Amino acid sequence: MNESRKFLLFIGGLAALFAVTLVIGRVVAPADEGDEAMTDTGHGDYTLEPITTELPAGTQAPLQFRIVDAQGTPVTEYTEQHEKLLHLIAVRHDTTGYQHLHPTLDEGGTWSTTTTFAESGQYRLYADFVPAGGESALATADVTVAGEADDKPLPPVSDTATVDGYTVTLDGTVAAGSPSTVTMSVTRDGAPVTDLQPYLGAYGHLVAIDADNLDYLHVHPTGHPGDGVTPSGPGIEFELTAPEAGDYRLFLDFQHGDTVRTAEFTVSAQQSEATDTQPSEGGHGH
Numbered sequence: 001m002n003e004s005r006k007f008l009l010f011i012g013g014l015a016a017l018f019a020v021t022l023v024i025g026r027v028v029a030p031a032d033e034g035d036e037a038m039t040d041t042g043h044g045d046y047t048l049e050p051i052t053t054e055l056p057a058g059t060q061a062p063l064q065f066r067i068v069d070a071q072g073t074p075v076t077e078y079t080e081q082h083e084k085l086l087h088l089i090a091v092r093h094d095t096t097g098y099q100h101l102h103p104t105l106d107e108g109g110t111w112s113t114t115t116t117f118a119e120s121g122q123y124r125l126y127a128d129f130v131p132a133g134g135e136s137a138l139a140t141a142d143v144t145v146a147g148e149a150d151d152k153p154l155p156p157v158s159d160t161a162t163v164d165g166y167t168v169t170l171d172g173t174v175a176a177g178s179p180s181t182v183t184m185s186v187t188r189d190g191a192p193v194t195d196l197q198p199y200l201g202a203y204g205h206l207v208a209i210d211a212d213n214l215d216y217l218h219v220h221p222t223g224h225p226g227d228g229v230t231p232s233g234p235g236i237e238f239e240l241t242a243p244e245a246g247d248y249r250l251f252l253d254f255q256h257g258d259t260v261r262t263a264e265f266t267v268s269a270q271q272s273e274a275t276d277t278q279p280s281e282g283g284h285g286h
């Protein structure tokens with residue numbers, strides 16, 4: 001409960017910033033879940049209620065859930081963001097098994113999809129959505145995939161990732177507590193890929209999961225396809241702020257040749273010097 005409360009505060013801050021940053025086409029996480037977030041109690045008060053709580057491993061199965069508001073009423077109206085009414089991210093607690101799904105909504109507020117969880121264990125679900133008339137929100141829950149989990153150690157920090165014949169190189173370092181710019185460059189067989197395709201309205205979608213507490217960030221690039229200045233590769237630029245120092249697993253979804261692929265990195269976010277001098281208890285509620 002402590003973790004989820006802390007997370008809601010963080011998301012409150014994120015929602016407050018979202019209105020501003022949306023205009024320039026990116027979501028920047030707040031440097032801190034500070035005092036502004038405390039006064040902003042209207043957002044993020046949503047709960048992901050799994051209808052499916054246990055799934056089989058290694059076989060396709062239905063997954064259903066609802067989003068309920070603070071009164072426990074299912075949310076049935078949503079505002080599309082990035083071409084979908086809701087984005088569902090799933091990772092096992094060891095950050096393996098990443099999935100980015102787009103379930104379908106029925107009239108009663110039940111979301112349904114069909115997917116395969118390859119490995120047993122506890123999975124964290126993150127529903128990333130905008131309730132109609134509301135602000136960007138996030139709700140999380142865990143589901144169990146039957147069988148004994150064979151937890152994997154976090155892969156070592158690396159600035160390159162390979163997927164399906166593509167190599168993605170990460171330039172820049174991720175700072176905790178202040179924004180940093182990172183560029184992810186895509187090559188294939190050693191040649192820069194310059195014809196990335198927009199996927200859900202952007203050349204890349206970056207999800208960062210805190211390896212310690214599974215906190216979640218979803219970041220979009222600093223430019224839009226078709227804006228006249230944003231290249232379709234090889235580089236995709238993001239501005240992001242890690243909420244706290246530590247190891248994160250980054251998942252970059254990008255599309256090329258009509259296929260979406262995910263490149264994964266482990267990064268270690270260091271506390272930025274800019275905020276180093278402030279007492280760490282300052283804006284935190286824990």
Ligand SMILES: [Cu+2]
Nearest residue numbers: 084087088100
């Ligand atoms: Cu999505």
